[in-house]
Amino acid sequence: MQFTSETSFDGILEQLFTLGDIPGVLWTREGAVGPRPLILMGHGGGQHKKAPGMVARARRFVTEAGFAVAAVDVPGHGDRPKDEEYDRIATENQARVAAGAELAPLIADFQALVARQTVPEWRAVLDAVQALGHVGPGPVGYWGVSLGCGLGVPFVAAEPRVRAAVLGLGGALASADAVGRITVPVEFLVQWDDERVPRAQSLALFEALASTEKSLHANPGRHGEIPAFELESALRFFARHLG
Amino acid sequence: MQFTSETSFDGILEQLFTLGDIPGVLWTREGAVGPRPLILMGHGGGQHKKAPGMVARARRFVTEAGFAVAAVDVPGHGDRPKDEEYDRIATENQARVAAGAELAPLIADFQALVARQTVPEWRAVLDAVQALGHVGPGPVGYWGVSLGCGLGVPFVAAEPRVRAAVLGLGGALASADAVGRITVPVEFLVQWDDERVPRAQSLALFEALASTEKSLHANPGRHGEIPAFELESALRFFARHLG
Numbered sequence: 292m293q294f295t296s297e298t299s300f301d302g303i304l305e306q307l308f309t310l311g312d313i314p315g316v317l318w319t320r321e322g323a324v325g326p327r328p329l330i331l332m333g334h335g336g337g338q339h340k341k342a343p344g345m346v347a348r349a350r351r352f353v354t355e356a357g358f359a360v361a362a363v364d365v366p367g368h369g370d371r372p373k374d375e376e377y378d379r380i381a382t383e384n385q386a387r388v389a390a391g392a393e394l395a396p397l398i399a400d401f402q403a404l405v406a407r408q409t410v411p412e413w414r415a416v417l418d419a420v421q422a423l424g425h426v427g428p429g430p431v432g433y434w435g436v437s438l439g440c441g442l443g444v445p446f447v448a449a450e451p452r453v454r455a456a457v458l459g460l461g462g463a464l465a466s467a468d469a470v471g472r473i474t475v476p477v478e479f480l481v482q483w484d485d486e487r488v489p490r491a492q493s494l495a496l497f498e499a500l501a502s503t504e505k506s507l508h509a510n511p512g513r514h515g516e517i518p519a520f521e522l523e524s525a526l527r528f529f530a531r532h533l534g
Numbered sequence: 535m536q537f538t539s540e541t542s543f544d545g546i547l548e549q550l551f552t553l554g555d556i557p558g559v560l561w562t563r564e565g566a567v568g569p570r571p572l573i574l575m576g577h578g579g580g581q582h583k584k585a586p587g588m589v590a591r592a593r594r595f596v597t598e599a600g601f602a603v604a605a606v607d608v609p610g611h612g613d614r615p616k617d618e619e620y621d622r623i624a625t626e627n628q629a630r631v632a633a634g635a636e637l638a639p640l641i642a643d644f645q646a647l648v649a650r651q652t653v654p655e656w657r658a659v660l661d662a663v664q665a666l667g668h669v670g671p672g673p674v675g676y677w678g679v680s681l682g683c684g685l686g687v688p689f690v691a692a693e694p695r696v697r698a699a700v701l702g703l704g705g706a707l708a709s710a711d712a713v714g715r716i717t718v719p720v721e722f723l724v725q726w727d728d729e730r731v732p733r734a735q736s737l738a739l740f741e742a743l744a745s746t747e748k749s750l751h752a753n754p755g756r757h758g759e760i761p762a763f764e765l766e767s768a769l770r771f772f773a774r775h776l777g
Contacts, residue, residue, distance in 0.1 A: 483741075483750075497752070498726075504761070507726075509740070509750035518747070520774065524767065531763065 292419040303353050310419050313412050314370040315363035316340050318349045319425050323359070326427025328533035329420060331413060331453075332362045333435030333443050339369025348434065351522060356530050359426045363416055365438065366408055377405065395489055399464035402441030406466075409442045410449050417452060430533040434525060436460040436480055437487075437514065444496075448472040455532035457525045460485065460514060462492025463499050470496055476504040478528045480517055487514045535662040546596050553662050556655055557613040558606035559583050561592045562668050566602070569670025571776035572663060574656060574696075575605040576678030576686045582612025591677065594765060599773050602669045606659055608681065609651055620648065638732055642707035645684030649709075652685045653692050660695060673776040677768060679703040679723055680730075680757065687739075691715040698775035700768045703728065703757060705735025706742050713739055719747040721771045723760055730757045 296307040299321050306317045319327075330352050334345055340362040349360040367374040384397045420426050433456040435443035440461030447456045448469035456473070459480025463470060477500050481493045497507045506528075510518050539550040542564050549560045562570075573595050577588055583605040592603040610617040627640040663669050676699040678686035683704030690699045691712035699716070702723025706713060720743055724736045740750045749771075753761050 481750075503754070505754060506761075506763075507724075507750065507752035509752070511746070511748060518749075520749075523770065527766065527770075 292422075301350075301354075303350060308419075310363075310416055312371070313363050313416065314340065315361060315416055317420060317423075317426070318353050318360045320353055320357055323357070323425045325425070326429040327357055327359050327425075328429045328432065328529070329359045329361060329417075329426055330432045330434055330529060330533075331417065332360060333409075333413075333433070333439030333446075334362060334365060334368065335436065336438035337368070338438075340364050341369070348522060348525075351526055352529070355526055356534070358432075358529065358533070359420070359429075361416060361420050363412065365442065366405060377401075380404070394487065395462055395492055396464050398487070399441065399462060399466070402438060402461075403445070403466065406442045406445040410446050413442075413446050414450055417450065421452075430454045432456065432529045432533050433458075434529075436517070441466065444473065445469040447475065455529060457528060458496075459508075459517075460488055460493075461496060462488045463495035464492060466496070467499060470499045471501050474501050474503070476528070476532050477502050477506070478525060479505060479507050480521060481507060481509040482514055482516060483509050483511045485514045535665075544593075544597075546593060551662075553606075553659055555614070556606050556659065557583065558604060558659055560663060560666075560669070561596050561603045563596055563600055566600070566668045568668070569672040570600055570602050570668075571672045571675065571772070572602045572604060572660075572669055573675045573677055573772060573776075574660065575603060576652075576656075576676070576682030576689075577605060577608065577611065578679065579681035580611070581681075583607050584612070591765060591768075594769055595772070598769060599777070601675075601772065601776070602663070602672075604659060604663050606655065608685065609648060620644075623647070637730065638705055638735055639707050641730070642684065642705060642709070645681060646688070646709065649685045649688040653689050656685075656689050657693055660693065664695075673697045675699065675772045675776050676701075677772075679760070684709065687716065688712040690718065698772060700771065701739075702751075702760075703731055703736075704739055705731045706738035707735060709739070710742060713742045714744050717744050717746070719771070719775050720745050720749070721768060722748060722750050723764060724750060724752040725757055725759060726752050726754045728757045 292310045294308050304321045352358045352360050364371045367377045431452040433453050437460040440458045444466040447453045455476045457478045479497045535553045537551050545564050547562050547564045551558050595601045595603050607614045610620045674695040676696050680703040683701045687709040690696045698719045700721045722740045
């Protein structure tokens with residue numbers, strides 16, 4: 292793990308790093324010492340580790356709860372090079388949708404493919420970040436919607452350090468296997484008028500979670516329009532389970 | 535409005551009252567002076583204004599947010615006499631269900647009938663309680679699930695003083711008309727394994743609300759098993775909209 296830059300703003304320390312060829316970012320309270328809960332965040336499709344929504348959430352998690360927050364670029368996103376195989380599949384999928392194919396199953400298959408790479412990457416990132424003195428081996432939460440849900444479901448299912456997860460804007464199609472192995476508390480976000488994920492698929496994913504505690508939060512609006520108050524809710528959810 | 539008893543415990547003033555033949559209770563912070571937000575709570579079927587869940591919610595709303603909280607007995611419940619017509623219908627409905635009829639539409643019709651009495655009653659209670667110096671003409675919230683939802687939907691639709699409502703454990707069957715006239719923010723509670731309200735009916739009620747801001751919160755479990763953390767969420771919801 293190599294740190295490539297370190298800046299402080301408004302009481303928050305932001306450290307950019309690379310782990311092998313994975314570019315990442317770690318946010319902590321300035322002057323933080325000793326172990327603390329860590330939130331790993333997965334970004335949405337076409338976004339990256341420092342997209343505005345990611346930074347805004349990280350600020351709240353760090354400032355209000357004292358968590359450490361880490362995020363990395365998904366292959367083909369942010370500071371990572373284009374991935375030729377993923378690009379080829381994405382182009383093929385666009386052509387299939389243009390020819391009348393259903394979007395949701397194509398997205399689901401694609402995310403399942405990418406997850407085979409990201410699950411081991413994210414576990415390695417957890418190892419590295421938790422080895423730092425100002426993060427340490429505290430409880431871990433995962434936050435990810437849309438692509439961050441498609442990649443998050445197999446990650447949360449595989450990683451016993453994750454004790455609670457906020458997921459959403461995703462359907463049950465591809466991750467059916469992994470979703471039934473998730474037993475930690477989940478807050479699951481659904482946009483009631485999601486133009487990308489069929490509502491029935493969203494409800495089926497919620498249904499399939501094996502967690503004893505799981506809350507479906509559905510709000511009106513399209514895929515990208517999660518209301519701001521859900522961040523407040525996520526914060527309290529993580530505080531309850533990791534605090 | 536006549537006060538029939540007044541007790542204080544743990545910083546909370548509890549005043550029992552009657553308004554005509556409606557028995558009610560008002561909780562406020564001890565020593566409270568001047569206007570404050572008011573939550574009107576509707577109790578569930580077979581319960582009453584001071585059922586344990588009602589008292590527990592009132593305590594949190596008063597202590598943590600400084601709200602005034604009022605509740606009254608629904609006809610045929612608590613300190614009110616049996617209502618012969620309602621009793622007769624309830625007995626008939628039990629016989630119909632025993633003979634194989636669907637429960638949900640019968641409940642819905644029954645609640646619509648009772649609401650014709652409770653909507654004007656509850657509006658009169660609002661008038662009376664808001665005329666008190668330690669409550670005053672502040673914003674009003676409504677909290678009610680199950681019977682409290684069946685009676686609450688037509689009340690919230692009819693009463694412009696209500697600015698936000700927590701509803702749930704109810705279906706769209708009978709209140710279809712009223713539900714489409716609700717435009718205030720709503721937090722809507724669904725129990726995913728509700729044995730009394732079919733899930734599709736619950737989702738249809740949420741769908742039919744005309745509110746721009748509405749959040750469906752669904753949790754696993756049966757009709758009576760709303761998890762405790764939803765009270766925390768309701769508190770923040772009311773604080774956001776009435777505070």
